[in-house]
Structures are given as structure tokens and as C-alpha cells.
Amino acid sequence: MNLPLKKWTGKINTVKIGRTAEEGGSRDRTITIGGSNCLPMHNFEGEIPHRPVIALEVTDEYPNDWHPAVIESYPEIMDDASKWANHISQEYNVDLICLNMRSAEKRGMNESVEFVKEFLRNVPLPIILKGPGESDFQDDFLAKCAEAASGEGLLLANAAEDHYKTIAAAAIAYGHSIIAETPIDVNLAKQLNILLNDMKVPPDRIVIDPLTGGLGYGLEYTYSVMERIRISALKGDVYMQMPFINFIGDESWKVKEVKIEEPLWGKIKWRGVYWEVSNAVSLLLSGSEIVVLRHPDSVKLVRRAIDDLITKTEAV
Amino acid sequence: MALTGLQIYKLLPKTNCKECGYPTCLAFAMKLAAQKEELSKCPDASEEVKAALGAASAPPIKLVTIGTGEDKIAVGEETVLFRHDKTFFHHPAIGEILPDTMGEGELIKRVNYLKSLDFERAGEMLKVNIIALENKSGDVETFARAVKTVSKIWNRPIALIPHSSAALDLAMKETAGNKPLIIAGSGSSEISAFARTAKEYSCPLMVCGDGTLEGTLKAVDEAKKAGAEDIIINPASDTLSNFLTHQTVIRRAALDRLDPRTAYPTGVILRGDDLPLLAPAAICKYPAVILMENPPDELYISLMTLRQNIYTDPQKPLQVEGLVYPIGEPDENSPLIVTTNFSLTYFMVSSEIDSSGVTAHLAIIEAEGMSVLTAWSAGKFTAEIIANSLKEMKIAELVKHRKIIIPGYVASLQGELEEEMPGWEILVGPQEASDIGDYFKQVW
Ligand code: B12
Ligand code: SF4
Numbered sequence: 001m002n003l004p005l006k007k008w009t010g011k012i013n014t015v016k017i018g019r020t021a022e023e024g025g026s027r028d029r030t031i032t033i034g035g036s037n038c039l040p041m042h043n044f045e046g047e048i049p050h051r052p053v054i055a056l057e058v059t060d061e062y063p064n065d066w067h068p069a070v071i072e073s074y075p076e077i078m079d080d081a082s083k084w085a086n087h088i089s090q091e092y093n094v095d096l097i098c099l100n101m102r103s104a105e106k107r108g109m110n111e112s113v114e115f116v117k118e119f120l121r122n123v124p125l126p127i128i129l130k131g132p133g134e135s136d137f138q139d140d141f142l143a144k145c146a147e148a149a150s151g152e153g154l155l156l157a158n159a160a161e162d163h164y165k166t167i168a169a170a171a172i173a174y175g176h177s178i179i180a181e182t183p184i185d186v187n188l189a190k191q192l193n194i195l196l197n198d199m200k201v202p203p204d205r206i207v208i209d210p211l212t213g214g215l216g217y218g219l220e221y222t223y224s225v226m227e228r229i230r231i232s233a234l235k236g237d238v239y240m241q242m243p244f245i246n247f248i249g250d251e252s253w254k255v256k257e258v259k260i261e262e263p264l265w266g267k268i269k270w271r272g273v274y275w276e277v278s279n280a281v282s283l284l285l286s287g288s289e290i291v292v293l294r295h296p297d298s299v300k301l302v303r304r305a306i307d308d309l310i311t312k313t314e315a316v
Numbered sequence: 317m318a319l320t321g322l323q324i325y326k327l328l329p330k331t332n333c334k335e336c337g338y339p340t341c342l343a344f345a346m347k348l349a350a351q352k353e354e355l356s357k358c359p360d361a362s363e364e365v366k367a368a369l370g371a372a373s374a375p376p377i378k379l380v381t382i383g384t385g386e387d388k389i390a391v392g393e394e395t396v397l398f399r400h401d402k403t404f405f406h407h408p409a410i411g412e413i414l415p416d417t418m419g420e421g422e423l424i425k426r427v428n429y430l431k432s433l434d435f436e437r438a439g440e441m442l443k444v445n446i447i448a449l450e451n452k453s454g455d456v457e458t459f460a461r462a463v464k465t466v467s468k469i470w471n472r473p474i475a476l477i478p479h480s481s482a483a484l485d486l487a488m489k490e491t492a493g494n495k496p497l498i499i500a501g502s503g504s505s506e507i508s509a510f511a512r513t514a515k516e517y518s519c520p521l522m523v524c525g526d527g528t529l530e531g532t533l534k535a536v537d538e539a540k541k542a543g544a545e546d547i548i549i550n551p552a553s554d555t556l557s558n559f560l561t562h563q564t565v566i567r568r569a570a571l572d573r574l575d576p577r578t579a580y581p582t583g584v585i586l587r588g589d590d591l592p593l594l595a596p597a598a599i600c601k602y603p604a605v606i607l608m609e610n611p612p613d614e615l616y617i618s619l620m621t622l623r624q625n626i627y628t629d630p631q632k633p634l635q636v637e638g639l640v641y642p643i644g645e646p647d648e649n650s651p652l653i654v655t656t657n658f659s660l661t662y663f664m665v666s667s668e669i670d671s672s673g674v675t676a677h678l679a680i681i682e683a684e685g686m687s688v689l690t691a692w693s694a695g696k697f698t699a700e701i702i703a704n705s706l707k708e709m710k711i712a713e714l715v716k717h718r719k720i721i722i723p724g725y726v727a728s729l730q731g732e733l734e735e736e737m738p739g740w741e742i743l744v745g746p747q748e749a750s751d752i753g754d755y756f757k758q759v760w
Contacts, residue, residue: 001533001575004568044561215618216437217660218687220625223600224400231398256664256750257617264432266614278596278618282626285560285600305593308556316529316561 003316005045008234011037012289013204013241014050015177017096018126019153024175027152028124031095033207033289034243040230040287041309044316051310052284053095054299055128055292057249058084060115061103066294067253069269073296081115082122089125092299096155098128098247098292104141105132116145120152128179128245128292130157139166146170155179155245158209161192168199179245181209184221186228193239207290208242214251215279222246226286246283249294252276269295277301284309319372321349327365328358335359377570378580380520380546382409382446382497382605383473389445391548391604392581397567403629406581406604410619411446411475413585413609416462417453423462427470433616438634438659442620448475448499448585448607451483460486467491475499475522475607481509492517497548497605499524501535502585511542520546522583522605527552529562536577548583548605556594559584563602583607591615599623634659635685640709641666644675648716651676651760653745654702655723656683656691664749672753674760677714681705688723699732706737721745 014034019025031053038046062079063071077083085097099119104112116129129145131138142156143166151174158181159167171178180196182188189208196206210229213222226244233240252258252275258268265271276298280291284305293299325345336357338344347353348369355361355369375393382389389409396402414426430444447470451459459478466474467490475497478484484498495517500510501524514521521544525532532551539547551562562582569578583605586594591608592615598606599622628634635657643666655665657680669676681702683691691697706720718740722729724747733742746755 001529001569001578003529003565004572004574005565006568041557041560042564043557044565216621216625219622220399220628220630223626224398224630227398228400257621259750264429264613265617266612270612270614271617274592274612274615274618277592278599278622281593281596282600282622285597301593304590305556305597308590308593309560311555311557313555313557313561316565 010234010236015204017155024151025153027126031126040285044313052289052306055096055098056088056094057098057100059100069272070295082119085123092296093303096126100130102132105137113144117148128155134160134163139163142167143170146174146176150174168196168201177205179207179209184211184225190239206242207245209245212246212251223286230287243289244287245290246288247292248279273297281305321346324348329360380581382520384495387472389473400630404627407627409445409605411607413448413450413607415450415452416459420465423465438663446473450477451479454479456483456486459483463487464490484513495519507535507538508542511539511544515543522548522550524550524552527554533577547580549580550583567602595619633685636662638680638682641678643669643678646675646677652715653721654679656688658685658687661687668749668752674756688725692726699729699736703736
């Protein structure tokens with residue numbers, strides 16, 4: 001049989017996160033994502049120069065509301081984000097850390113910016129910096145952090161329809177990349193990228209967050225929106241050629257099917273891990289380049305999936 | 317792929333006799349290509365053109381059924397590579413492989429466990445669809461005994477993984493009438509012999525390849541030659557990356573009608589440590605039958621939910637009708653709760669009310685099948701819409717009290733809704749349905 005292989009004209013942008021000392025930052029490595037010219041993981045018909053990467057999330061304050069099964073997987077260090085992040089980088093094979101500054105507004109601007117500076121001094125990995133949520137406060141906060149961490153090549157979360165100007169300007173000025181988030185919609189994703197382009201954000205500094213509907217709670221929408229965006233990108237639409245990031249942890253550990261006591265369904269911890277893994281595997285197959293996870297055991301499994309998927313197949 | 321007018325023309329008699337009602341054979345061929353005419357109108361059409369047109373109109377992937385009765389499995393007849401292009405039609409069957417070396421007691425226990433996993437989610441019954449018995453013992457009698465034991469208590473489809481044709485023949489005596497899925501080519505089994513048995517009993521046959529595409533298609537050929545008609549192709553890929561390659565290539569080849577050996581649904585048998593990674597991939601990228609050896613119990617709920625998600629019709633979310641639903645046996649003093657008509661929302665809210673032991677009236681507002689916040693941001697769940705719907709539902713006659721509970725996520729609607737509905741008090745419930753029980757204890 002003649003193999004029905006598909007060639008595309010378009011290619012996904014590469015985005016580099018983190019800068020080492022030689023490059024003007026202080027990270028211990030840089031992470032590059034994107035660059036493929038084929039459907040997700042289709043390395044039997046195209047090139048995937050950079051593998052998808054994994055991040056684990058740490059919070060700026062003890063995450064009281066996280067599921068006990070996640071909290072139990074760590075020693076008692078979760079009230080110290082730096083220690084926690086370093087523990088992760090020593091124990092688990094993650095590529096980056098997502099620092100979730102969800103309590104930034106409560107803590108106040110100056111103190112929060114200091115917090116981030118301190119974190120960057122303590123933690124050598126490339127960083128995704130997540131603000132407390134779309135607001136004017138978040139815009140200012142991310143801009144101030146961008147300045148304080150000039151040259152570190154952070155990935156800032158997030159720019160959105162009504163909140164992109166301040167962040168975009170700061171990212172350009174201080175050498176960072178940004179996450180462009182839109183609510184599960186092909187056209188809105190494109191539109192935000194056009195706006196960012198109008199502001200002269202280089203295309204290789206943008207990552208699309210298509211918004212992750214959790215498994216059982218809208219995953220199918222995210223899955224299909226990502227497939228559609230990726231196909232447009234490969235057909236040559238330059239406003240769609242950004243790599244994807246998916247925040248999977250929160251969406252997985254809050255669902256009822258994971259949380260309720262139900263002996264038939266087995267241990268809650270493993271239910272949660274498989275929930276995260278199923279979410280991650282399906283989104284890797286629809287194009288994810290960065291998966292942000294929550295449970296260390298999910299990292300091990302998803303790492304194996306990526307290692308395997310990235311290996312060139314010879315069985316055709 | 318459909319034939320073009322020119323391709324059809326070449327196969328017609330080219331006499332322009334006009335019997336078909338068209339001035340020329342070419343004109344008729346064009347109509348045939350556009351599927352506006354029937355070939356039977358040409359009295360002189362050859363067998364060759366009949367066969368060519370027949371093959372071109374058959375579905376690109378054959379429909380294959382496994383089992384009988386209401387739980388029978390129908391798979392195949394898929395038409396797209398991406399669910400957003402249309403939809404994936406037939407849910408893949410999920411099943412577990414049980415070795416015949418399990419004692420009878422253990423077998424019965426496991427089968428009953430798998431049955432107990434039935435679970436209603438967003439209006440759909442999620443279940444394990446099939447049990448595969450594997451002839452691990454190598455012994456003919458032991459296999460037949462295990463098949464008999466399971467057939468007695470499991471009235472859904474079964475699959476057989478016999479070690480030899482002798483084992484298959486004996487097992488078929490126990491279960492042939494149930495149209496089991498026969499699995500050939502795994503281990504030492506011989507494909508042609510199994511295919512003949514499948515043909516004899518009109519059973520579907522899963523053909524396991526050798527881990528390569530060419531080897532797999534050869535095996536399919538062998539099975540076809542021996543008479544098998546309802547085939548499920550299992551390329552026996554050994555890694556996730558091979559799996560994705562095989563499944564993609566076979567699906568594309570089938571949809572493009574590149575090779576008749578690919579015109580069947582695919583299947584996978586998953587074993588070993590990577591099972592939790594392969595299983596979700598199998599739900600997304602295309603197998604119609606997914607059989608697992610020793611899956612962790614914790615995996616089932618996520619897999620069945622993922623299947624429900626991926627196989628939902630992308631054009632219309634699951635919805636329920638806009639009505640007042642009784643939860644338990646509510647009366648005129650029972651609480652009145654409002655939410656949207658998205659199936660998932662309805663089922664989460666109703667099941668939480670139910671399990672909290674409260675009885676209530678649940679008023680479902682038509683909101684194009686959207687969740688609470690989605691509907692609210694899309695302007696489909698506004699104070700005005702809610703007020704009008706509730707009036708149409710005649711809630712004033714339904715309850716004596718004058719209180720309405722709205723979802724916590726749309727607390728901002730409280731003021732407007734009170735204006736729209738004079739005389740009614742609007743209470744804001746908790747955000748998550750799981751807190752409804754506690755909420756009732758405090759306020760009702
Ligand atoms: C999947 C999804 C979609 C899907 C639609 C899914 C559907 N059928 O509704 C799609 C992709 C189509 C979509 C579209 C949009 N979406 Co949307 N979507 C989601 C997502 C990811 C999940 C929603 C979901 O299914 N939830 C599950 C259901 C069961 O939740 P629920 O209905 O709220 O019910 C729960 C509770 O409310 C409670 N409950 C329900 N009823 C009641 C009643 C009472 C009395 C009580 C006590 C409790 C209770 O019980 C349930 C379980 O706890 C959310 C983000 C998220 N993670 O939540 C965004 C989200 C809801 N979407 C959002 C937006 C903005 C949109 C769009 C407007 C985007 C756009 N501009 O196009 C469109 C609108 C639709 C349109 N114009 O056609 C925003 C809303 C922002 C806001 N705070 O208002 C969200 C929150 C995402 C975000 N953070 O930006 N979306
Ligand atoms: S009836 Fe057949 S042979 Fe005669 S014109 Fe029509 S297509 Fe040609």
C-alpha cells in the first residue's frame with residue numbers, strides 16, 4: 001500500500017523559555033517548544049524538533065484548597081514556594097515550574113514582586129509566572145515582575161482580550177514571552193494573536209492557552225478547538241502558528257468523579273492521577289506543547305507518554 | 317472515493333442509445349457521478365460498472381456488530397478523521413481480558429465487579445461493554461469451562477482469545493449463538509482456521525497483526541480469503557508512537573478507499589505498564605474495540621468519561637428539555653431551584669439534590685444546552701429569560717412559598733431577577749452543586 005502521508009506548508013513557531021547566564025538570564029537551562037510541521041505527534045510524516053514539555057505547579061501560599069491526595073504527595077514544604085519548587089526539580093523530571101501567584105493581590109503589589117524576585121534567586125528552572133487572574137492588578141503585577149526579572153525569559157500568564165496591552169509591552173521591553181488566553185474559541189484565539197501582532201509582539205514569544213475544559217467538563221471543546229487551530233496553522237495561517245499550553249491540574253482535581261468516596265472506582269489518588277493523565281494524553285494528541293500538571297505521579301506517566309510519542313516509528 | 321463522471325463513462329457501453337433517457341452515455345455518467353440517477357436505467361450496463369459503482373457507494377469503513385440483544389456492540393461506519401468535521405458515530409467498546417486460569421469464583425467476582433461499574437452520567441449509561449476470555453492455560457477444556465461460566469452471568473458481548481482452533485471449536489459450543497468476537501493471530505493461533513470458524517458461525521473476527529502495517533494487512537488478507545467478513549483490524553502496535561501511526565494510516569487509507577484491506581474498524585489489546593497511557597490515546601485515535609489486560613480499577617471512570625466526551629456530537633451538546641422536574645416527590649412547600657438545560661449541569665444538580673435526601677422542584681431554563689456560566693456570558697440565562705420561563709412554567713401554582721434558588725455562579729442576577737419577579741425572594745445557592753445538601757440544611 002502507498003502510505004497516505006500528509007505534508008503541510010505551515011509550521012509551528014518555536015518559543016524559547018528561560019535564559020541562561022550566557023544569554024543574559026540566570027536559569028540553569030532554556031526550554032524550546034514548537035517547531036513541528038505535522039499534526040500533533042505525527043512524526044511518521046513530519047518533523048517534531050522539540051518535544052512537548054511538562055511543568056508542575058507551585059503556589060505562593062499554602063494551597064489549602066488543593067486535594068489532600070496532591071498535598072500528601074509532597075513533604076511539608078508547600079508553605080515555601082522556593083523549597084517546594086526545588087524539591088520538584090530534584091525529585092521529578094519536569095522541564096519548568098509554574099509559579100501560581102494566586103494570592104498576589106491579597107499580599108499587595110510590592111511584597112508580591114519581591115516574592116517573585118526571591119523565588120527567581122532560589123529556583124534555577126525556567127518559569128511560567130501566573131498572576132492572580134484577569135484584572136488591572138494582574139496586568140500591573142506581571143509588568144512589574146517582567147521588569148524586575150528582565151532578561152530571564154519568563155512565560156507570563158496571561159494576556160486576554162481586554163487585558164493584553166500592558167503585558168505585551170512589558171514582555172517586549174524585558175524579553176519575556178506571553179500566554180494568550182481565550183475561552184475555547186478558534187476565532188477569539190486568532191483575534192487576540194492579531195492584536196498582539198499589531199503591538200509588535202514577535203510571534204515566537206506567544207503561546208496559546210485555548211482554555212482547558214477538564215475531562216468530563218468540556219474537554220471535548222478544548223480538544224476540537226486545538227485540532228482546528230493546529231490544522232489552520234499547518235495550512236499556513238500565521239496567526240494560529242503558536243504552540244499551546246494547557247493547565248490541566250486544577251481542572252482534574254476538582255471534579256466530582258475524582259473527589260467522591262466510591263470504593264468501586266478505587267483509590268482517590270489514582271483516580272485523580274489517571275484523570276490528569278487522560279486529560280494530558282488527549283491534549284498532547286490534539287497539539288499541546290506545555291502541559292501543566294499537579295500530581296508528581298502524573299508527571300512520571302505523562303513523561304513516559306511523551307518519550308514514547310516522540311520516538312520515530314519504524315513500524316510502517 | 318466516489319468515481320468521477322469520466323471514470324464512469326469509460327465503463328458504460330458508449331452507444332448513446334438513449335434508453336436511459338439521456339442523449340449520451342456521457343450525460344448519464346455525469347448524473348450518476350452526482351448521484352442523481354440510478355444505474356439500473358441503463359439496460360446494457362456491464363457487471364463491471366455495477367461492481368465499481370456499488371463499491372464506491374459502500375461506507376468506507378464496514379459496520380461490524382458483536383454480540384446480540386440490547387447490549388450488542390455496533391462499530392465502524394465512521395466517516396471522518398477529526399470529530400469537528402462531523403462527529404464520531406459509534407462509541408468504542410471498552411472491555412477487560414480475563415485469563416481462563418482464574419478460578420471460577422474469582423472469575424465470577426470480576427465479572428460482577430465489571431457489571432457494577434454501570435454508571436449514569438449526563439443522561440447516558442456508561443458501561444464496560446465486553447469481556448474477553450483468554451486461553452492462557454492452553455488447555456481446551458479449561459477454556460470452554462471459563463467461557464461457560466462467564467456466559468452464564470454476563471449477558472453482554474464476549475470475545476474469545478483461544479490458543480488453538482480446538483479450543484475455539486469447543487468454546488463455540490458454549491457461546492456461538494451469542495455472536496462472540498473471535499480473536500485470531502495473537503499468540504500461536506492460526507488466522508485462516510479461525511476465519512473459517514468465524515464464517516461458519518457468522519461471527520466477527522479480530523485479526524491481530526505482527527506490529528507492522530504490512531504484516532497486519534497481510535493477515536487481514538488471509539482472513540478475508542478464508543471467508544471472514546466482519547473484521548476488526550488490530551495492528552498489535554507495541555508503542556504509543558507506533559499505535560498512533562498505524563491507527564492514523566489505516567483510518568486515512570479507509571476513508572480515501574486506498575486499500576480494501578483497511579475498510580474495517582480497528583481494535584487494540586492493551587497490556588503492561590503503559591496501559592494507562594495507551595488507553596486514553598485509544599479513545600481519541602480511533603480503535604472501535606479496546607481490550608485491556610489487568611487495567612487498574614481507577615482507570616475505568618476516566619476512560620468512560622473520556623469516551624463520552626470525544627464521542628459527543630460537536631454540533632449539539634447533550635441537552636434536556638426545559639421543564640420543571642420533580643426530584644423525589646416534591647410538594648407545594650418544597651424548594652424551587654433554577655438552572656440551565658445543559659445535560660451535564662442538569663444531571664449534576666439533580667443527582668446532588670437527590671443524594672442530599674431533599675425533595676425539590678428543579679426548573680430547567682432553555683439555554684441552548686450551555687452550562688450556567690457559559691449561558692450567562694452568552695446572554696442565554698438572563699434575568700428576563702429566567703423570569704419569562706418561570707412564568708410559563710406556572711411556578712406560582714406549583715409552590716406556596718415565594719422563594720427561588722439560583723446557582724451561586726450567577727449571584728449577580730439576584731437583584732435584576734427580584735425586579736423582574738415582584739413578590740418573589742431570590743436566594744443565591746452555593747457555587748458547586750456538591751454543596752447543595754449543606755445549603756438546604758442551613759436555609760430550608
Ligand atoms: C466548556 C465551556 C464552553 C463550551 C460550552 C459548553 C456548554 N455546553 O456549556 C463552549 C466552548 C461552547 C463555550 C463557549 C463560551 N464560553 Co465557556 N466555558 C466552558 C468551560 C470550560 C466549562 C463549562 C462547563 O461545562 N461546566 C460544567 C457545568 C456542569 O457547570 P455549571 O453549569 O456551572 O454547573 C455547576 C454549578 O454551577 C452548579 N450549579 C448549576 N446549577 C445550579 C443551581 C443551583 C441552585 C446551585 C446551588 C448550583 C448549581 O452545579 C454544577 C456543578 O457544580 C468553562 C470554564 C470552566 N472550567 O468552568 C468556560 C466558561 C464558562 N466560558 C466562558 C465564556 C466567556 C464563554 C464564551 C462567552 C466565550 C466567547 N466569547 O465565545 C462562549 C459563550 C457561548 C456562545 N457565545 O455561544 C467563561 C465565563 C466567564 C464568566 N465568569 O462569566 C468561562 C468561565 C471560561 C473563562 N474562565 O473565561 N464555553
Ligand atoms: S442507456 Fe446506457 S448505453 Fe444507452 S445511452 Fe444511456 S448509458 Fe449509454
